[in-house]
Amino acid sequence: MLAEVSNFSKFHFSRIFSAIIHKTPMTYVTERRLEHAVTYLAATNKTMLDISSLCGFTSVSSFNSSFKKRYKTTPSAMRRSMQEHSNIPFISGNNQEELSLSKNYDLNSKNNNNFLRRVWEMNIEVKELPGYQVAFARHIGSYLETYKAWEAIGKWAQENVIPREQYFIGISLDDPSVTDEQFCRYDACITLPEGFSAESGSGIEFKTLSGGQYALYKFYDTIDKLAIAYQSIYGGWLPNSDFEPDDRHALEFCMNDPYADPEGKAKVDLYIPIKRTLP
Numbered sequence: 001m002l003a004e005v006s007n008f009s010k011f012h013f014s015r016i017f018s019a020i021i022h023k024t025p026m027t028y029v030t031e032r033r034l035e036h037a038v039t040y041l042a043a044t045n046k047t048m049l050d051i052s053s054l055c056g057f058t059s060v061s062s063f064n065s066s067f068k069k070r071y072k073t074t075p076s077a078m079r080r081s082m083q084e085h086s087n088i089p090f091i092s093g094n095n096q097e098e099l100s101l102s103k104n105y106d107l108n109s110k111n112n113n114n115f116l117r118r119v120w121e122m123n124i125e126v127k128e129l130p131g132y133q134v135a136f137a138r139h140i141g142s143y144l145e146t147y148k149a150w151e152a153i154g155k156w157a158q159e160n161v162i163p164r165e166q167y168f169i170g171i172s173l174d175d176p177s178v179t180d181e182q183f184c185r186y187d188a189c190i191t192l193p194e195g196f197s198a199e200s201g202s203g204i205e206f207k208t209l210s211g212g213q214y215a216l217y218k219f220y221d222t223i224d225k226l227a228i229a230y231q232s233i234y235g236g237w238l239p240n241s242d243f244e245p246d247d248r249h250a251l252e253f254c255m256n257d258p259y260a261d262p263e264g265k266a267k268v269d270l271y272i273p274i275k276r277t278l279p
Contacts, residue, residue, distance in 0.1 A: 002025060008247050011173065011174060014178045015230070018177055018178075019230070019234035019235030020239065022235075024177055031070065033055040033057065034066060034071070036055045037052075037055045037067065040054065040055070041075055041078055041079040042079075048063070048075055048076070051075070063075070123217060124216065124233070126214070127213075127214055127271070128211070128212070129212065129214050129271060130211045132169070132211075133191065133192045133206070134169065134189040134207060134209055135156065135189065135204055135206050136149075136153060136171075136187040136189040136190070136205055136206070136207065137150075137188050137204055138185060138203075138205070139185070139187075139188065140182075140183065140186075141182055141183075142184065143172065143186060146170065146186045149186060149187070149188035150168075150188045152202075152204070153168075153188045162190060162193070162196075166190050166191045166192070166193065167190070167253055169189040169190075169253055169254070170186065170188060170251075170254060171186065171187040171249050172184075172186055172252070173186060173187065173249065209251065210248050212248065213243075214251070214274060215241075215271070215272040215274050216272075217233055217270045218270075219267070219270050220265055220267045220268075221265050222265055223258060226266070230250070230270075233270075234272070238274070241274075242276060242277055243274040243275065243276055244276075245273065245274060245275075246274055247273070248273035251271040252270055253268065253270075254266070254267075
């Protein structure tokens with residue numbers, strides 16, 4: 001529902017939210033619910049069932065489990081401790097006024113110094129990409145094992161005599177901070193020459209990648225740091241730019257073979273889909 005009102009896919013909403021807030025949407029919501037629960041425990045005599053319901057938990061057991069995981073104690077034990085060490089008067093459980101916590105979060109940091117923005121402006125280029133017809137092999141599982149999909153698409157390209165000047169493009173379809181690692185999807189793609197025609201088979205499929213406006217960041221480092229680049233662009237550059245993320249997939253143009261690189265680094269032209277922010 002949050003992704004829908006934000007006009008993003010679930011994947012993009014989760015990625016953008018996590019990059020800015022530094023936690024997943026579900027983690028954030030659970031923490032806010034628990035903060036409200038602590039206030040109820042301290043200032044009312046409401047039952048645990050009432051508090052769990054008011055704070056959005058489906059059951060007392062799930063409330064107790066989440067509470068203990070975050071605060072290393074049970075709700076009842078925390079209430080007893082607060083009663084023993086506090087002079088805060090209790091509010092009747094029949095009082096229908098809801099309690100709320102006020103907390104100011106500087107989420108967009110637009111008032112911060114312009115140094116970071118100047119750095120990003122030197123490293124990010126806004127470009128228009130055409131659409132691409134691609135063949136791809138899909139990997140489902142850990143992103144650390146995407147080489148399996150690249151081996152499959154590489155073998156297919158050799159068998160079908162695909163020219164070497166075509167682009168190799170990786171697409172991460174799921175956010176590993178939200179989707180279980182074993183269910184993460186990744187497409188290893190190769191662009192196809194104009195007029196190319198082939199039938200799918202042996203795990204190879206075909207699709208069109210949408211063109212449009214993208215933010216280009218030229219990444220050159222060990223592949224494990226690519227996730228940091230994503231987070232920096234979505235959480236650092238975008239909120240301070242004149243653009244907002246568009247609901248297309250980011251494209252990872254693979255510009256070298258990391259295993260043949262002298263330093264073992266990957267050279268990736270990372271294209272983040274964007275659209276200009278409406279005034």
